[in-house]
Amino acid sequence: MAKVQLCNVVVLDNPSPFLNPFQFELTFECIEELKEDLEWKMIYVGSAESEEHDQILDTIYVGPIPEGKHMFVFQANPPDVLKIPVVDALGVTVVLLTCSYRQQEFVRVGYFINNEYTDPELKENPPTQPQFDKVFRNILASQPRVTRFKINWDDTDTLHQTTENTAHTLEEELVNSNSAVGFSESSSQSAMEVM
């Protein structure tokens, strides 16, 4: 039985300038007091092509967690622009929220992000070197992709399931869908169904 259920995620300050911090308000419910802290990670996928451009924006511990419903804001600074490949600076990418208990990841939420200039002139003729202070970030908040993994919640140290293969399907999908640049909510809807 999963002791922690993610109930809701609210994306705050969205859309916002690229250099604003990410803010997510997370609500989760715990059906039994946890003996250890949860570890939340926020990961910015810098490039769909390879994991090496993933940036862990922040890792936090959340605890102590008694039985009941809890809420907190997870805020992290924007990605280091120097580590983002120039070709991937604009367009669609992904931010991931992951949660682990005893170093076992049990839930992963992915959001598509669209980064673009708002200035029509820049839109038309994007500068070769991205001007991040003019880029706006739009998180497709209504379409979270939630993947849940079975983990061992008990104290006994058995059964350690890693499900990395499924975890990265979002990125694979991203690679496939990246060709379609149009990022209006209506057009993207059909391509995105709940996993």
Added chain:
Amino acid sequence: MKLLKPNWVSHDDLPIFSIDIHPDGSRFATGGQGEDSGRIVIWNMAPVVSEKIENDENVPKMLCQMDNHLACVNCVRWSFSGKFLASGGDDKLIMIWKISKYASGGNTVFGSGKVNVETWRCATTLRGHNGDVLDMAWSPHDAWLATCSVDNTVIVWNALKMPEMVAILKGHSGLVKGVAWDPVGKYVASQSDDKTLRIWRTADWQQDAIISEPFEECGGTTHVLRLSWSPDGQYLVSAHAMNGGGPTAQIVEREGWRQDKDFVGHRKAVTCVRFNSNILQKSYKSWCKPQQYCCCAIGSRDRSLSVWLTALKRPLVVIHELFSNSVLDLSWSGSGLQLMACSWDGSVAFVEFSEEELGKPLTLEEKSTLHERMYGKFLSPSARQTCVVETPELLEVREKQAEIKDAAVATNQSEPATEQPVTQRTPMKGPINKQIETRTSDGKRRITPMFIPPAPDSGDVPLPFGASGSQQPTFSSSSETKSRIVIEKRDDIVTPNVSGSSNSRPCDATSAIPTTPVVNSTSSQPPISSQTVGQNRITSNTSDGRLEVQKVDRSVPTVVATKRRMDSAHGTGTKLPTVKRSRPPVATSSDKQLQPTSLPQPSAKVGLPGVGDVDSGQGLKLPPLKLQDGKGFVVRISGGIGLHRNRCLEVENGAYGSSFGSLTKVRMFSDGHSAGDMPGWEAVLGYPVCGSVANSQLVAIACEDATLHLLQTDTGQRPLPPLVLSSPASRLALNASQQVMAVTCRGNVSVWDILKTKALVRNESLLPVMQAEPGSTVTILSCSLTEEGHPIVSLSTGKAYMFSAELGNWLVLANSRDPVQRCSLHRAFVTTLPTSENTRGLPLACLQSHVISGGNLLGQGSSVSALCTVTFLEQQLAACRALNSKQEYHSWLLALARFLVQEGLETRLRLICDDLLGPTHSRAKNSKSWETSLMGFSKHALLREVLPLIGSNLRLQRIYTEYSDQLAMLSEEK
């Protein structure tokens, strides 16, 4: 008959293993496979029953989805009360669910796009099985829950005290796939892949019978073997059995467990049988008498469903090809006219019958009368053991008792008490208005999340819902730049509570978080609230619980107080919300000065905010005695002797003027005097009188100069010079033994014995008992003096106190707000004392009539309220002893005995009996430690009154016999 397959009831096309209709017919639950977990879904029943509602988009269809089981859910069952839903699955767990209403209302199943209209939370998890749980059943009255598993056992759980196990029924040598209770609670039956059906006694949890013959040819081809017991208790119908090479459902008769009938016709193994819980009745034209029968639905692997009436030899209806795979579970509605079935193919079917087709259900009373006729007195769970009267005398006693049986007790006895099977919840919860951020030694943040307290589970039984389902919670996107959650950052370095952490000191992390805010780095933050911005609101302050009124200006955003320096590199060019240094967002407050919130306030200075004005430092200020018109008054005195039976005392302030000041006239008349009569006696006082009390012996007059004058009622003589009070009198009281009590304006109580010229209580402060809640005031409702000279005050707080000079302390005699009293069920056990006009004999009742107000009787006989009742009754006994109120002591003692007898609390009862009986050995008479009387009653006489009460509970008959024999022996010796 109406048949329907609602296509919206699905687990995304995954198998549905179990279905159960809520007893009130408003909802039904399904259990089965989820995408990567087990899944339970609670559905609205109304859209299934009515097409109109089905098409109404405002009516929610799915109410709640719970994906908490790690693996497939094989069984869901509602308790008879409807309060709980039990679920069991392949993860070996049983979970007990109850509805809860979070303040946040609805809820999404995050990421799935589904909306949970209701919130069901897991109240208890039952761990005990070593394998998949396949079937479950609640016993009649919800006393037990039986679960069966592939671990070859059946476990019986105490449903009143989860997660307590009552018994593990071991005996099957194969997977146990079905379990069913006898409707009168005497047996539980289980069916297994070991080709047997076993019947277990609930009296001792031993196997009563093993039936194997009809199952010899069976193979383990079904997922479940859900058997069922008929509502009249006469027949047990098994799942998969074989007869002559064909699959059947075997009928096992209660009488000798005979197996000579079966339901034949299904072409593949029978997976589930479910009796309609109603006994039905129909009068056919050819029969003169209406016939009673039961109705049973059978589902099979052949994908068909049959419905049988025990009055007919052929099935009422057979529905072939209902599903594309095996039927897995069936459920009848409480009304008995609706039937639902679910299948491996992931769909459910709904069948509705008319009363003409099925028959008219017997009412609950008729059903229980029928049970009583067939099985004797209906066995309630509290008296479940079959008891035989062992001695003839007891029978006699019982007959007598039955005649005088208190109606109140009878009504109170029922209630199978399903309150709180919840285990004690963790007391430590997180902060409820903020999240706290600290840093670990490696620089990572550690967040203590904000706890969202659940609303108190009101009523607990899920209510039918109205249009409330239309409130669709929004989720995910928000243009708000800041969360409403306040973030409190602390400089403490903590260790994350993670096992893999390098510098982990296990479980130490919590201690690193100070429980009170650290003054330097924090400040009070506005608690989250979006709607109330711009209004005055009351905020309880965490540091000392005092209240203050804050006005939050709309223009001031709720701001995150942060100590962390904003990274300027990232800050440039972005529109970061302005970070203000923390300060309480208080603009105005009323005339009271505002306390700096973070400074702890010395409590002494706060004193008693409720009690009057705080008078230069600490102390009480009570209103002084005052004449209504300031001129004079008349006190009537009754209870004198002979001629002076009724007298009256007349006091007139300022009756005579003199050059040195006005004088007060005090005169005593016989009652009914006329204007010209001579007074019995006459006196003058030099100061205005502010109050007086009098009885047939003594007159006490308080003057405005804070003196107390005492006069003999008969003669007007002064036994003592005036007594000086420490401050003007606020209250006076007298008793028959010439003792006077005075309460001063400063809240000091004194009592003097005038005959003995002795102080009984000296200037004792009321301060300890007049503590007020902030914002309220405490006033004295009444003051009195017992015959023993103990002062008693009852207060507006609903409490009454007596001062014991011997103990030098105040004693609580009554507390109407005591939760113990409120939870207590004593009312039904107290025989009302004769309420004569003279309540002097009942001081406690008199006192408590003042203060007992609005105590509500909780109708639940839970174990907690039983404990409360015993505690309250013992408190009453102690109060009676303190007051020396014999009659009431007697009455409360019997009430306690009655309660203990009904609850069968043997040990406590023995304590009482032992004391009443005293030593029984031959030298008993010489014993010094044991008094023969108690509060003026002979203990043996009391025991003679208590014993017949004990005799009324058969389970305690041995105690009855034991003590009555000993009592008889003792009386003979005399």
